[in-house]
Structures are given as structure tokens and as C-alpha cells.
Amino acid sequence: xEILGKTKVDFIGKRYVAYAISTVLVLVGIVALxxxxxxxxxxxxxxxxxxxxxxxxxxxxxxxxVRQALSQSGIKDSEPQxxxxxxxxxxxxxxxxxxxxxxxxxxxxxxxxxxxxxxIVEASTEVGPAIGKExxxxxxxxxxxxxxxxxxxxxxxxxFRFGVAATVATFHDVLAVLGIxxxxxxxxxxxxxxxxxxxxxxxxxxxVVVYDRIRENLRxxxxxxxxxxxxxxxxxxxxxxxxxxxxxxxxxxxxFFLGGEVLHDFAFALxxxxxxxxxxxxxxxxxxxxxxxxxxxxxxxxxx
Amino acid sequence: MHLVLEVQAxxxxxNATERLREEVKRLLxxxxxxxxxxxxxxxxxxxxxxxxxxxxxxxxxxLGDLVVLDKVPxxxxxxxxLTLQAREIKRIEDLAQRQSLETIRxxxxxxxxxxxxxxxxxxxxxxxxxxxxxxxxxxxxLIGKTALLELKAVDDSLNPGDVAQGKAxxxxxxxxxxxxxxxxxxxxxxxxxxVVRRQPVITGANLTSAEVRPDDQGGWLVAFSLxxxxxxxxxxxxxxxxxxxxxxxxxxxxxxxxxxxxxxxxGRGQIEGNFTADTARDLAIVLRAGALPAPVQIxxxxxxxxxxxxxxxxxxxxxxxxAAILVVALMAFYYKLSGVIADFALILNSIMLVGILxxxxxxxxxxxxxxxxxxxxMAVDSNVLILERIREELRxxxxxxSAIDAGYDKAFVxxxxxxxxxxxxxxxxxxFGTGPIKGFAVTLSLGVAxxxxxxxxxxxxxxxxxxxxxxxxxxxx
Numbered sequence: 114x115e116i117l118g119k120t121k122v123d124f125i126g127k128r129y130v131a132y133a134i135s136t137v138l139v140l141v142g143i144v145a146l147x148x149x150x151x152x153x154x155x156x157x158x159x160x161x162x163x164x165x166x167x168x169x170x171x172x173x174x175x176x177x178x179v180r181q182a183l184s185q186s187g188i189k190d191s192e193p194q195x196x197x198x199x200x201x202x203x204x205x206x207x208x209x210x211x212x213x214x215x216x217x218x219x220x221x222x223x224x225x226x227x228x229x230x231x232x233i234v235e236a237s238t239e240v241g242p243a244i245g246k247e248x249x250x251x252x253x254x255x256x257x258x259x260x261x262x263x264x265x266x267x268x269x270x271x272x273f274r275f276g277v278a279a280t281v282a283t284f285h286d287v288l289a290v291l292g293i294x295x296x297x298x299x300x301x302x303x304x305x306x307x308x309x310x311x312x313x314x315x316x317x318x319x320x321v322v323v324y325d326r327i328r329e330n331l332r333x334x335x336x337x338x339x340x341x342x343x344x345x346x347x348x349x350x351x352x353x354x355x356x357x358x359x360x361x362x363x364x365x366x367x368x369f370f371l372g373g374e375v376l377h378d379f380a381f382a383l384x385x386x387x388x389x390x391x392x393x394x395x396x397x398x399x400x401x402x403x404x405x406x407x408x409x410x411x412x413x414x415x416x417x
Numbered sequence: 418m419h420l421v422l423e424v425q426a427x428x429x430x431x432n433a434t435e436r437l438r439e440e441v442k443r444l445l446x447x448x449x450x451x452x453x454x455x456x457x458x459x460x461x462x463x464x465x466x467x468x469x470x471x472x473x474x475x476x477x478x479x480l481g482d483l484v485v486l487d488k489v490p491x492x493x494x495x496x497x498x499l500t501l502q503a504r505e506i507k508r509i510e511d512l513a514q515r516q517s518l519e520t521i522r523x524x525x526x527x528x529x530x531x532x533x534x535x536x537x538x539x540x541x542x543x544x545x546x547x548x549x550x551x552x553x554x555x556x557x558x559l560i561g562k563t564a565l566l567e568l569k570a571v572d573d574s575l576n577p578g579d580v581a582q583g584k585a586x587x588x589x590x591x592x593x594x595x596x597x598x599x600x601x602x603x604x605x606x607x608x609x610x611x612v613v614r615r616q617p618v619i620t621g622a623n624l625t626s627a628e629v630r631p632d633d634q635g636g637w638l639v640a641f642s643l644x645x646x647x648x649x650x651x652x653x654x655x656x657x658x659x660x661x662x663x664x665x666x667x668x669x670x671x672x673x674x675x676x677x678x679x680x681x682x683x684g685r686g687q688i689e690g691n692f693t694a695d696t697a698r699d700l701a702i703v704l705r706a707g708a709l710p711a712p713v714q715i716x717x718x719x720x721x722x723x724x725x726x727x728x729x730x731x732x733x734x735x736x737x738x739x740a741a742i743l744v745v746a747l748m749a750f751y752y753k754l755s756g757v758i759a760d761f762a763l764i765l766n767s768i769m770l771v772g773i774l775x776x777x778x779x780x781x782x783x784x785x786x787x788x789x790x791x792x793x794x795m796a797v798d799s800n801v802l803i804l805e806r807i808r809e810e811l812r813x814x815x816x817x818x819s820a821i822d823a824g825y826d827k828a829f830v831x832x833x834x835x836x837x838x839x840x841x842x843x844x845x846x847x848x849f850g851t852g853p854i855k856g857f858a859v860t861l862s863l864g865v866a867x868x869x870x871x872x873x874x875x876x877x878x879x880x881x882x883x884x885x886x887x888x889x890x891x892x893x894x
Binding site: 239240241251258270303310325326359 | 845
């Protein structure tokens with residue numbers, strides 16, 4: 114059985130359309146990145162610092178009562194959120210001045226304010242602002258260094274242009290997903306960052322598989338033009354890419370629908386990443402090299 | 418629960434400087450050099466002013482043995498500025514982290530947590546992971562308490578109320594503390610100011626044991642005993658101060674200030690605070706384990722209750738199982754017998770990965786699980802790459818045997834390239850990432866390494882066996 118038979122899609126020819134789409138995606142991603150560094154994005158308390166506490170009441174609870182209980186105890190700017198079961202409530206406090214013991218204060222406030230419905234604390238998180246900032250910086254440094262490592266390895270195994278293009282394609286995917294997450298105003302948590310890293314790994318594999326075939330074909334079919342060879346290569350690995358994407362999507366979709374509240378945004382980011390990662394290995398990673406080669410060859414010819 | 422603690426090492430440095438200041442005073446007294454001023458300045462400096470300017474050189478000579486202090490003449494001829502050397506500061510800070518780690522480990526061990534994970538992070542941080550804690554607040558109190566026990570003489574020359582209101586000034590060798598007041602229901606009802614001598618008679622360092630005993634009011638107290646040196650000092654002090662009060666101070670809170678009735682020679686004492694059984698037990702633990710060399714601050718605290726942990730793990734596991742079934746079914750459906758062989762490789766892969774993680778006693782966080790998921794995804798991909806390649810070779814009209822050989826050979830390069838790039842990413846994340854991101858890097862690199870083996874060797878064996886047994890005309894792929 115085959116999903117895709119022999120295909121002959123002209124990926125290189127459609128590159129200008131892809132450039133337009135990618136430019137928009139990357140621009141949104143860059144805006145998101147700027148907003149994050151300015152601290153005006155919807156950062157989770159992992160990064161911004163603060164307190165979150167999740168409680169489960171014995172019986173369904175009114176969110177208004179929770180809000181009232183909190184404000185009575187002088188806890189401002191809380192964002193109580195109710196889960197689908199009606200009994201679980203998540204209360205988030207961002208950038209509190211006294212990070213230690215804040216969860217305890219919330220707990221006491223709820224116990225004092227809602228007397229007829231007892232609850233248990235399901236999870237509590239307290240993060241000091243300093244550690245959040247540090248986590249952010251270290252995550253960025255780690256990503257930068259891993260990308261540098263990839264350029265070096267791919268440049269060694271293939272050639273320098275491939276290394277740069279693979280990195281650009283990977284960046285493209287991560288930025289695009291980050292941008293969409295930002296536009297949808299989803300909270301950027303450590304889990305989202307993990308999802309972005311996973312996407313980077315996935316997209317890179319995809320790109321390397323295509324490059325590998327291009328390299329192989331460049332050796333075998335020296336007479337054909339670069340564009341034709343690239344198109345043929347992408348088409349040859351198309352059924353593999355389709356199959357891998359489908360299996361990975363199956364996994365991410367299962368997490369999305371069954372993984373519970375905690376994994377919901379994570380799975381959502383993964384699904385986005387798989388789609389964009391597949392797109393970029395076809396329409397971004399290879400056309401970039403094509404563009405670069407053609408232009409530098411043209412430049413060399415005009416110099417003569 | 419997952420705690421990140423920061424050791425306030427500058428406090429340990431400050432304490433060391435304070436001790437050195439006392440040592441300076443002792444040395445100058447010994448050489449009979451009169452001192453006009455001797456104060457600590459900041460965390461690392463001491464300012465010394467001698468009464469007679471001519472004595473400055475003598476003072477410098479007298480302090481010659483204190484090599485950890487840099488001694489620089491001040492702006493006036495009677496002044497000498499002493500500063501703690503940078504190397505010594507570093508040593509004290511390092512020691513503070515190491516000792517804090519040891520002390521916390523001791524406390525947790527005595528508290529009885531199964532599989533605690535307590536490790537240093539960076540220069541000043543300590544990560545404490547305690548799985549399955551039922552009362553997180555109690556654990557935080559146990560770990561975060563400095564637990565510096567001091568026995569201090571109460572000074573009754575001043576009215577504490579006046580000092581507290583600022584009506585009377587406090588000499589440098591005295592200190593204003595609060596005495597904790599507890600009602601019969603073991604609730605803290607208030608506090609009363611009390612003036613004590615700054616220099617303790619005895620500290621917790623002289624403690625040999627601490628245990629819980631019932632008190633007269635139906636509550637609990639902690640009885641402690643001192644080592645021989647502590648018992649001697651304590652005996653001398655109580656003998657000389659019968660009728661006066663002695664303050665029992667824990668972390669700058671006075672728990673009780675009993676009147677000394679007679680000389681206490683055997684080196685025993687007790688801390689009365691009308692405790693509950695739990696708080697008394699925890700206090701005994703922290704006293705036995707010793708004080709932290711510096712206060713610690715909790716900068717991050719992640720606690721997941723057992724119910725939520727279970728719930729989200731259950732959901733996660735259910736989702737993972739469904740995903741696995743779907744993938745295995747799809748592979749078998751799409752690649753037929755070859756898909757089934759690939760499925761076996763995947764299962765083998767997962768078993769090995771879980772085995773290694775169990776052997777490493779890794780605690781799985783969500784990023785860690787994401788790493789496993791990506792690793793397994795790459796395992797699927799490797800098999801897909803090989804099978805697609807074999808199909809291509811078959812389409813070119815090759816025999817089964819040579820199609821399999823060529824498929825593996827050609828896919829090999831791709832698989833190695835994609836896995837090595839992933840390993841590079843994982844290595845960078847491991848080296849430069851923090852906590853949870855490290856977890857992701859570890860599971861991902863393990864997954865990738867195992868996968869290289871199972872995809873390239875594991876399934877190959879099956880095909881070799883199939884093609885060796887009989888002359889295969891057609892491959893189910």
C-alpha cells in the first residue's frame with residue numbers, strides 16, 4: 114500500500130509563494146520574541162516568576178466566591194480559572210513581591226472565605242523572579258549553542274550553505290510556532306519551550322533527510338540542473354516525510370485530545386510544529402540553498 | 418515536591434567577619450592595646466581605631482597571625498582597616514553551600530523521605546526533590562529553618578519595653594529579641610520583647626543529642642544534652658548566675674527564658690514551647706542535624722499533590738498507549754510484515770529506554786517525557802526511512818536480498834546524520850540548560866542512542882534470518 118505514488122511537485126518553482134508565507138510567519142515570530150524580551154508577552158510563572166496554586170473542592174464551586182475570598186484577604190491581581198469539572202480551580206499570581214509563602218496565603222484565604230466547601234491542594238508552584246529570568250537566559254544560550262553545533266556538523270557533512278540553510282529552516286519553524294502561540298495569547302510556559310525544542314529536533318531531522326537525498330542525487334546526476342535535482346530529491350522522500358508526519362501527528366493528536374489540561378497547549382504546539390516543520394523542509398530548507406547557489410554562481414559569472 | 422534553595426552565603430561571610438572581629442578584640446586585649454573603636458563594616462570589613470595613635474603599628478603586629486585579613490592603614494593615624502581576603506570569602510561561600518547541602522541531607526534522612534534527591538546547582542543553589550510529600554509546608558519548615566540554637570544570658574539592666582519603643586538606647590553587646598508566648602492550645606498568641614547579651618553562652622554546635630519528651634501541660638518539649646566542653650561552660654555559667662534568667666534562642670526567637678535555680682552540671686537542658694508532637698519532632702531533627710551555616714531562601718517551589726500527579730500521569734499514559742497502538746497498527750497496515758518487524762524494533766527500543774531510565778533512577782518530568790516521545794518518534798522515522806528505501810530499491814527491480822542490503826546501506830547515512838544532529842542539540846541543551854531542560858536532553862539522547870542500535874542492527878538481524886533460511890522471491894512490504 115502506498116499513500117503517495119510517484120510525485121512530481123515543483124517545490125523549487127513555488128518558492129516565491131513560500132517565501133511570502135514564511136516571511137509573515139517569521140515576522141510574527143520576531144515580534145513575539147521582542148515582546149517576550151520586553152516582558153510584555155503572556156509569560157508563564159516559570160519564566161516571569163510568581164505563584165500558582167491548583168485546588169480541588171469537594172463540590173462544584175462558584176468562581177465569584179473564590180474571587181471574593183481572595184480579595185477579602187487582600188490578594189490582588191489573582192486570575193482564578195475554573196477547570197471543566199467545576200471543582201478544580203487554578204489561581205495564578207504573577208510577579209508577587211514575596212514569592213515564598215504566597216501559596217500558603219492563598220490557601221488560608223480560601224479556607225477562611227469559603228467555609229462550606231473544603232478543598233485539597235493539588236499542585237502549587239512558587240518561582241522567584243530571579244530564577245525565572247535565569248531560566249530564560251539559559252534556555253536561550255542552550256538553543257544558540259546547539260544551533261551553532263548543527264551548522265558546524267552539517268557544514269562538515271554536507272557543505273557550509275547546507276548548514277546555514279538547515280539552521281535557518283529550524284529557526285523558521287521555532288519562530289513560526291512561537292509567533293502563532295503569541296498571537297493566540299497562549300501562556301508561554303516551560304512546557305511550551307520544551308515543545309519548541311522538540312519541534313526544532315523534528316524539523317532538523319526532516320531537513321537532514323531531504324539534504325541527504327539531495328547530496329546523493331547531486332553525485333549521481335551531475336548533468337541535471339540544480340533545481341531539477343532538488344525537486345526530484347524532495348519528491349523521492351515525499352512518501353517517507355508523509356508517513357513520518359502522519360505517525361507523529363497521531364501521537365501529538367492523542368496527547369491533545371486525551372492528555373488532559375496540562376498537556377493541551379504542549380500538544381497543540383507540537384501539532385503546529387509538525388505541520389510547519391514538514392512545510393519548511395520542502396519549501397524553505399532546499400529552496401534557500403538553491404537561491405544561494407544560483408546567485409553566487411551568477412555573481413561569479415558576471416565577475417569574469 | 419521540587420525546591421530550589423539559594424544559600425545566603427554572604428550571611429556566612431558576615432558571621433565569619435563577626436567572629437574575626439571578636440578574635441581581633443581578644444588578641445589586642447592580650448597585648449594590652451587600648452581600643453577606641455572596633456566595628457564591623459559591611460560583610461567583609463572591620464574598622465579598628467586604637468586609643469593611642471602610637472599603638473597602631475603594635476596592633477598591626479599583634480594581628481599578624483590573622484592572615485586571612487588584609488590590614489591597611491586608614492586615613493587617620495589611629496585607624497586600621499581590616500578586610501577579609503577574596504580567597505577566604507570564596508572559601509567560606511563554597512563551604513556554606515557544602516555544609517548546607519550536608520545539613521539538609523541529614524535532616525531529610527532523619528525525617529524519613531523515600532528517595533530524596535538533593536544536589537547542588539551552580540555555586541549557591543541546592544535542588545531538593547522529595548517525592549510523595551503529604552505536608553509540603555512541614556517539609557519546607559524542616560528544610561528551610563536555619564535552626565541556630567543559642568543560649569544567651571538575659572540582661573535585666575534595661576527595660577525591654579523602653580528599648581522596643583526606642584526610648585532607651587541599646588549598647589553594642591546587647592540585643593533585643595522577642596519572647597514567644599503560647600497559650601494552652603499550643604497557639605502562638607503573641608510576643609514580648611526581651612533584652613539579652615549578644616554573645617551566646619553556648620550554641621547548638623555543642624549539642625550531642627536532642628529528643629522529644631512530654632511536658633506537664635500535655636504538650637511536648639525537646640530535651641537536649643551538651644558535649645563535655647559545652648557542659649563545662651554551661652555548668653560554670655549557671656553556677657555563677659543563679660537567680661538570673663537564661664534565654665533559649667532559636668533563630669533569633671526566644672522560646673523560653675527560665676530562671677536559673679541552681680548550677681546545672683550535667684549539661685542538659687530543654688526547649689519548652691508547648692509544641693505539638695510533630696513540631697517537637699521536627700525541632701529535634703533540625704537540632705540534631707545541626708544549624709545551617711547561612712540562611713537559605715526558597716526561590717522556587719513546585720509541588721504536585723498526589724491526586725493531580727496521578728490524574729495527569731494517568732491521562733498522559735492513556736494518551737501515550739493510544740498513540741503507540743495507532744502507530745504500531747499503521748506501520749503494520751502500511752508496510753505489512755515489514756511493518757510488523759519494525760514494530761518489534763520499536764517495542765524493543767521502548768523497553769530498553771525504560772530499562773535504562775529505571776536503572777538511572779531518573780525522575781520523569783513532563784519535559785523528560787517529551788524527550789522520550791521525540792526519541793520514539795525518531796525511531797519510527799528510522800524504520801520508515803529504511804522501509805521506504807527498500808521499496809524504492811525493489812521498484813528498481815532488485816532482488817529482495819540486494820534491495821534489503823541497499824536499503825539499509827543508503828538509509829544508514831541519513832539515519833546517522835539526523836541522529837548525530839539531534840545528539841548535538843541534546844548535548845548543548847544538557848550542558849547549558851537548567852533542570853527540566855536537562856531532563857529533556859537526557860531522555861532524548863538516550864532515546865537516540867538506543868534507536869541507532871535497534872534500527873540499524875535489531876531489524877537487520879530479522880531480515881538476514883529471513884533471507885538466509887529460504888530464497889525469498891517477494892518481500893511483504
